[in-house]
Amino acid sequence: MKEALYEYCEMFVSERIQRIQKQIEDLRDSLNTETKSTAGDKHETGRAMMQLELEKLGDRLFEVEKMKKVLERISIHQKSNKIGLGSLVETDKANYFISISAGKFQSDGNTVFCISTVTPISKLLLGKSGGDSVYFNGVAQTILGVY
Secondary structure, three states, rough: OOHHHHHHHHHHHHHHHHHHHHHHHHHHHEEEEEEEEOOHHHHHHHHHHHHHHHHHHHHHHHHHHHHHHHOOOOOOOOOOOOOOOOOEEEOOOOOEEEOOOOEEEEOOEEEEEEOOOOOOOHHHHHOOOOOOEEEOOOOOEEEEEEE
């Protein structure tokens, strides 16, 4: 199961990187093909807006690259009784893969939430073991297993 979760997270990051790189490429093409027109100020405003959008895309790409680096630190074959990066956590309320924030993974009727170590629920779970309980949003969750 951890292998499938890891692959899901890798695919999530890879697709986001490709999508952002494509947007950057398209925007750069637009900037390069746009010629000085008689519009004057409108032209310069348009170029400035595209430049700002390029900066935003660059920031988003940087964040996704950080996610990729987090994934590279995960060893899915490492065993530990304590919850940490790369742990698959089963509770009586939900299942979590402590990795990156990649949303909900579903397979064979099982749902696992891929969450980063900085999410509120993850902060509560880190360092805990099977049998421990955490309180999240006023609801107790008992840790059934750490894989």
